[in-house]
Amino acid sequence: MKAEERVVNGISQMINLAFSACETLKKAVEDRNKALLEDVFRFERDGDEIRRNITQEIYRGAFLPYLRPNIFRLIETVDEILNTAEESAMNFQKIRDMKFLEIDEIYSILEINVRICSILSKNFSAFLRDPERLREGVIVVRMMEKEADNIKFAILEKLKTFNVDFWDGYFIANFVNSLEKLSDVAEDAMDMLQIILLSL
Incomplete structure (x- = not known):
């Protein structure tokens, strides 16, 4: 497998972890089950390890030099999705009074985050092949x-x-703000992916 393929596969794995983190966070909040948050923390650690590995591949010469800065930015942005999911989980873990979960819109924003990460996760390979499909996404x-x-x-x-x-x-x-930040960072990842494809 070429170095470029290893990097693309690594980014895909990180995006899948981001989707799993958002999905698990949603379930933890819906079930009020803080034990599930440990999985979110694990996904973030796994993402960090993948990020280190694929960053090394780029430093060793994967991709043409003019592409590397934007690929680094994409990797860092996907990593930030995982970091923000971890931040959300850490804030939720520290909340004692769960009465605020009576607010229905909290579940709506959790669902949006899952859907956005699902679009990224399920279509990443297709986006790389089809700029028009990415534009629609x-x-x-x-x-x-x-x-x-x-x-x-x-x-x-x-x-x-x-x-x-x-x-x-x-x-x-902090929990509510980090939930909104998740969707914002995921949007940034889509924008960065589009920039990379336009530069090819």
Whole structure:
């Protein structure tokens, strides 16, 4: 297998881990099962290991020099999806009062994150072969990210009516913000993938 193929396969594996992390985070919140969060942390660690390996492949000479900076950015952006999922999980883990989960929109934003990562995960190879399909995917993801952004503000408005202690309020706000950030970073990954294909 060529070095370039190993890098592409590694990025694909990282994207699959990002999808699994978002899916597991959603289930942990829906079931109020904090034990599942350990899987999110494991996915992030696995992603870090893959990132290190494929970064070394690029430093050894994979891809033409003019492509490398954007490929590095794509790798870092996918890694940031995993880091943000971990951040969401860590904030959720620290929340004691789960009354805020009565807000339905929280489940909506979790579902959007899963759907966006699913688009990336299931179509990554197809996107590399078909720029038009990628362009359509970028438009869909952009619309979903905008929806997630609007939902975040709706959640924060509803949270104002909840009476929680300082630390729960702090971690709940961080949790909600990190959920929206997940969709934002995933959109960035799609944009970076499009930039790479346009430069080929």
